[in-house]
Amino acid sequence: MIDNLESDKVAEATARLLRERGVDKKEIGELVLFLQKDYFPKLTMEECIESVERVLSKREVQNAILTGIQLDLLAEQGKLLSPLQEIVFRDEGLYGCDEVLSLAIVNVYGSIGYTNFGYIDKLKPGILKRLNEKNGKDVHTFLDDIVGALAAAASSRIAHRKQAEKEETDDSDNSQ
Numbered sequence: 001m002i003d004n005l006e007s008d009k010v011a012e013a014t015a016r017l018l019r020e021r022g023v024d025k026k027e028i029g030e031l032v033l034f035l036q037k038d039y040f041p042k043l044t045m046e047e048c049i050e051s052v053e054r055v056l057s058k059r060e061v062q063n064a065i066l067t068g069i070q071l072d073l074l075a076e077q078g079k080l081l082s083p084l085q086e087i088v089f090r091d092e093g094l095y096g097c098d099e100v101l102s103l104a105i106v107n108v109y110g111s112i113g114y115t116n117f118g119y120i121d122k123l124k125p126g127i128l129k130r131l132n133e134k135n136g137k138d139v140h141t142f143l144d145d146i147v148g149a150l151a152a153a154a155s156s157r158i159a160h161r162k163q164a165e166k167e168e169t170d171d172s173d174n175s176q
């Protein structure tokens with residue numbers, strides 16, 4: 001059974017691992033802003049980072065992050081069994097399990113996350129470009145999809161909230 005203390009430990013471990021792997025919440029916030037700025041021109045960086053934090057607070061998101069980063073780390077250390085070791089180390093194009101794992105994150109705010117995830121994965125702005133650069137040493141096979149998924153989910157959350165706000169305003173307009 002997971003008590004509160006263990007939940008805190010999982011959340012802390014997740015935050016620490018992301019930091020250790022060079023991922024800053026602000027950089028994920030920048031991806032969110034990139035995805036949403038055309039739809040919500042008044043959206044602030046603070047709102048984007050807050051949305052990322054809300055996504056990061058979910059246990060299923062933390063589980064996916066811990067799993068993916070663990071596999072990246074083991075591949076860096078050469079500790080996976082062959083042929084998975086070579087597949088993850090080289091980031092083989094047809095592997096696909098990195099993307100599948102990330103769907104656990106994309107899903108938390110519904111299916112509109114998929115569009116954002118696909119879009120950002122194709123363009124690879126900001127931190128995603130950096131994570132995709134291969135130097136023969138660092139492995140980010142899972143992490144790039146995790147970061148893209150975090151941005152996609154945080155964007156979906158904002159879209160849902162803005163829609164709800166709009167509907168509330170429309171309702172009050174109608175009642176007047």
Ligand SMILES: [Ca+2]
Pocket residue numbers: 091098099140141142143144145
């Ligand atoms: Ca990947």
